[in-house]
Amino acid sequence: MNLKNLYLHVLLLLIAFLFAFPLIWTFFTSLKPPNEYYSKPPQLLPINPTLYHYHEAFFPELIDLNYTKKQKYWVEEAAGKANPVTPSLINSIYVTLGSTLLTLILSIPASYALSRYNFKGNKDIAFFLLSTRMVPPIVMIIPFFFIFNYVNLVDTLFGLILMSVMINAPVCIWILKGVFDGIPKEVESAALVDGCNLYYLFTKVILPLSIGGIITASLFCIFFTWTEYIFALIMTRKEAVTLPVALSTFKLDRGLLWGMMSATIIVATIPILRTVYFLQKKIISGILFPLFDT
Numbered sequence: 001m002n003l004k005n006l007y008l009h010v011l012l013l014l015i016a017f018l019f020a021f022p023l024i025w026t027f028f029t030s031l032k033p034p035n036e037y038y039s040k041p042p043q044l045l046p047i048n049p050t051l052y053h054y055h056e057a058f059f060p061e062l063i064d065l066n067y068t069k070k071q072k073y074w075v076e077e078a079a080g081k082a083n084p085v086t087p088s089l090i091n092s093i094y095v096t097l098g099s100t101l102l103t104l105i106l107s108i109p110a111s112y113a114l115s116r117y118n119f120k121g122n123k124d125i126a127f128f129l130l131s132t133r134m135v136p137p138i139v140m141i142i143p144f145f146f147i148f149n150y151v152n153l154v155d156t157l158f159g160l161i162l163m164s165v166m167i168n169a170p171v172c173i174w175i176l177k178g179v180f181d182g183i184p185k186e187v188e189s190a191a192l193v194d195g196c197n198l199y200y201l202f203t204k205v206i207l208p209l210s211i212g213g214i215i216t217a218s219l220f221c222i223f224f225t226w227t228e229y230i231f232a233l234i235m236t237r238k239e240a241v242t243l244p245v246a247l248s249t250f251k252l253d254r255g256l257l258w259g260m261m262s263a264t265i266i267v268a269t270i271p272i273l274r275t276v277y278f279l280q281k282k283i284i285s286g287i288l289f290p291l292f293d294t
Contacts, residue, residue: 023266023269024044025044026262026265027262027266028044028045028046029258029259029262030053030054030259030262030263030266031046031049031050031051031053032046032047032048032050032258032259033046033048033050033052033259034258034259036048037258037259052259053260053262053263054263054267056257056259056263057085057086057260057263057264057267058085058086058089058263058267085243085260085264088241088242088243088245088246089243089246089267089268091157091160091240091241091242092225092226092242092243092244092268094157094161095157095161095164095225095240095242096221096222096225096226098157098161099161099162099164099165099168100168100218100221100222100225102161102165103164103165103168103169103172103217103221104172104214104217104218106165106169107169107172107173107176107217108176108207108214110169110173111172111173111174111176111177111179111180112176112180112202114126114177115177115180115181116180116185126173126174126177129169129170129174130170130171130174132170133167133170133171137167137230137231138230140167141230141231141234144163144231144234144235145234145235148162148163148235154235154236154237155235155236155237155238155239155240156239156240157240159235159240160231160232160235160236160240160242163235164221164224164225164228164231167224168220168221168224168225171217171220172217172220172221175213175216175217175220176213176214176217178213179210179212179213179214180206180210183206183209183210187205187209188201188205188206215279219275219276219279222272222275223272226243226268226271226272228242228244229244229245229248232244232245233245243268246264247261247264247265250264
């Protein structure tokens with residue numbers, strides 16, 4: 001390794017550390033008892049590590065209120081004012097998986113039609129779909145709320161799923177249209193000549209070649225829906241509260257429940273990190289090289 005490559009690796013490691021440090025600090029904060037949050041000077045590693053905050057957030061029935069007087073106060077205050085995390089986590093999983101699946105079901109055939117069939121207004125439709133994301137999302141909150149309230153979909157999981165589909169579908173259609181555009185039409189012609197019908201052409205030829213782009217579009221839906229806060233805050237009350245909204249309830253009169261918040265953030269981050277780690281090659285191929293599926 002020459003000196004230039006060494007400098008480049010060191011620079012990349014420093015950049016990676018800068019991005020990872022907040023998550024590292026959050027992880028160690030989730031292991032600290034409350035009396036170590038504001039230690040001076042600040043300490044990264046906990047002196048007396050504990051998993052108590054994970055019990056607070058996800059298994060409150062296992063809490064021992066006699067643990068310490070300090071923690072007893074914080075636990076009681078959290079139990080009285082902060083929303084339980086486990087139902088919100090389950091809601092987020094349902095909304096994320098449901099909206100991603102429904103978005104793909106609608107986006108894949110729509111993007112294929114825009115890519116392969118020439119009809120009047122084809123390009124205009126594709127541009128119009130993408131232009132809907134050029135509007136700041138905050139502008140759409142009031143119309144969404146009035147429409148969903150009129151049809152009794154406020155504070156329902158189906159309402160959140162439908163809202164996420166309407167927001168994510170335009171970008172997914174645009175991504176997948178680019179993927180289908182990159183597949184030569186000669187591939188389809190050859191399959192048809194060999195006797196393949198339209199159903200098998202699409203399921204056995206087109207979809208396998210576009211799997212990288214489909215995974216990329218899926219991850220876009222998952223990331224947006226899993227981390228979405230503003231729409232979920234406005235569109236939920238109690239029954240359909242998602243994880244980002246539940247995190248906002250950890251701010252109490254005496255301050256933030258740093259331990260519970262950090263534990264919840266770590267648990268919420270793990271699925272995203274694992275998904276990106278195992279599918280990173282597919283993500284790159286879906287963005288840059290849709291035909292070179294590995």
